[in-house]
Amino acid sequence: MGLEPENTMRGFRRALELGCKMIETDLHLVDGELILLHDVRLDRTTNGTGGLADISLEDLRKLDAGKGEQVPLLTELLDLCDGKEVVLNLEIKGAGVVGPMLEVLERYPLQQVVVSSFDWKQLRECRELAADLPLAVLVDAPELVCDSVGIFEELGAVSWNPGLALFDDASTKAVVDEIHDLGGKVYPFTVKTKEDLESVVEIGCDGAFVNDPIAVEQWLK
Structure with a gap:
């Protein structure tokens, strides 16, 4: 559970107030506009029901996201962060996002961004269209770890973002070391407890995705 409703302008403003160095959000395309929402369904994070594919942008914007x-637009987040020292980690969730996303990002040339996804085909599309765009490879399935390192190297990605459950495997430390040898960073998701934090520190990660930065700051003391 985060400090504020997830993927909302209220939450993003709070993250900036707390001095977070990176903000992660999730991209879908609705009626040609890039919106920020984690799920493909509306039920968990809004007062709506049904699938994101079945709602218009106008009706989506009428919902209460907490x-x-x-539900915000990508451009609203970019406007909020314009000129601020924060990296935006944009996770591609839905189909058809890459082209519109790159068009929007061209209007914010100074904004630091990293584009991530579990859908490596979309990351490849990003690389084909934007040779210098920082990319991050997401993985949470043990059987895909080796492939994910190959994709990381192929794309010249900047970070490898594994699910925290992978840290139960003793071999993960070797993968972390391999990513570092390739010049990348490792940012696992999602640290929710002090024990989670201790495990990512012990294994040599460079940072982590968290829901409660205040708690993490206290655990680090």
Whole structure:
């Protein structure tokens, strides 16, 4: 559970107030607009029901995403962060996102971004269209770890973002070392407890995705 409703402008503003160095969000395309929402269904994070594919942008923006917040647009987040020292980690969730995303990012040339996805085909499309775009490879299935390192190297990615469950495997430390040898960073998801934090520190990770940065700051003391 985060400090504010996830993927909302209220949450993003709070992250900036707390001095977070990176903000992660999730991209889908609705009626030609890039919106920020984690799930393909509306039920968990809004007062709506049904699938994202079955709602118009106009109706989506009428929903409550928590504490009276709208489901935001990518451009709203980019406007909020314009000129600020924060990296935006944009996770591609839905289909058809890459082209529109790159068009939007061209209007914000100074904004630091990293584009991540579990869908490596879309990461390949990003690389084909934007040779210098920083990419991050997401993986949470043990059987895909080796392939994910290959994709990381193929794409010249900047970070490898594994699910925290992979840290139960003793071989993960070797993969972390391999990513470092390739010049990359390792940012696992999602640290929720002090024990989670201790495990990522012990294994040599460079950072982590968290829901509660205040708690993490206290654990680090």
